[in-house]
Amino acid sequence: MSARHRRLLTSTVALLGAGVMVTACTGNTPEASSSGGGGNNAASSNDDTGDTVTIGFSAPAADHGWMAQITAAARAEADGYDDVDLVVAEGTNDVSAQIAQVETFINDGVDAIVLLPFDGAALTPIALEAMQAGIPVINVDREFDDPDAARVTILGDNYGMGVSAGQYVCSQLSDKPDAVVAEVAGIDSLPLTQERSQGFSDALSDCGLDVDNRVAAEFTVESGEEVTANLLQAAPQIDAIWNHDDDQGIGVLAAITNAGRDEFFMVGGAGSANAMRSIQAGDSVLQATVIYPASQAADGVRLARLLAQGKALSDLIDVEVPRQITLSAPVVTADNVDQYIDSAFES
Structure with missing residues (x-):
């Protein structure tokens, strides 16, 4: 099997997880997990209001349509939950400014951070600090240099x-x-x-x-x-x-x-x-x-909520949220x- 086809197979497997996430980030009870799931989009316990969680969100400046939609979709997703307080930092293409934003999130003790870094390598050290402080980081779109810098990575393919x-x-x-x-x-x-x-x-x-x-x-x-x-x-x-x-x-x-x-x-x-x-x-x-x-950060908000509330994906047998999700690229x-x-x- 060629390297390229191995990569495509990996993306396909990851996409299965992505599809599960989009259709039902719901249900964390043993009954929901053991039922097999995936057959419908019925609401379950994960949709019920839980403990309020504060999620820090940082992304580059909305200087074109795709990036603007990233932030708009994240806000809209958070607005759909009564138990999510989304703190949105001002979009910036200044690496130092974005590092400072994450530092503020850490100092404020947020429950999770959703981060689309302007530069994944440059933001890796501060993301590691957040993880070491016990704050799960959801890395969106541009990967960190160190996999330990994020609890979950959500990527376009x-x-x-x-x-x-x-x-x-x-x-x-x-x-x-x-x-x-x-x-x-x-x-x-x-x-x-x-x-x-x-x-x-x-x-x-x-x-x-x-x-x-x-x-x-x-x-x-x-x-x-x-x-x-x-x-x-x-x-x-x-x-x-x-x-x-x-x-x-x-x-x-x-x-x-x-x-x-x-x-x-x-x-x-x-x-x-x-x-x-x-x-x-x-x-x-x-x-x-x-x-x-352009839904990656919205998916990140949803996963940040689950992680902060100690929940998982109902349609997976695994009791933990996956570490990486790769979305599809249809024509x-x-x-x-x-x-x-x-x-x-x-x-």
């Missing part, structure tokens, strides 16, 4: 996202063995970008294709437009483009329109509502997008967009 995009491109270009494929990546220094690119490359190699032209942006509209303009000048003929992020994709599409290019199709990333509306309308080269869930096209658009974020 970045590698799987690249694989999904690559497999879709392969399916559309099966009759073009010499097709030219381009890639507009995100921030190249981030492991998540590297994983997305690796998954994309691995999937393309399975159908005999590779990435012929690649540029990296910064997950912003402006950077997306700038690097795509350069890409289009360097590549006079393209058959497919994968853009890692639908927020920067607004700029990517603007550059494509300005260049008057339409000989290729494009696959987006993250799954924004505006991208899905364009897919529905068929009004641009954008033909599909790959979901990167959205005109054929299935109606299933996803209502929960999509606005860029």
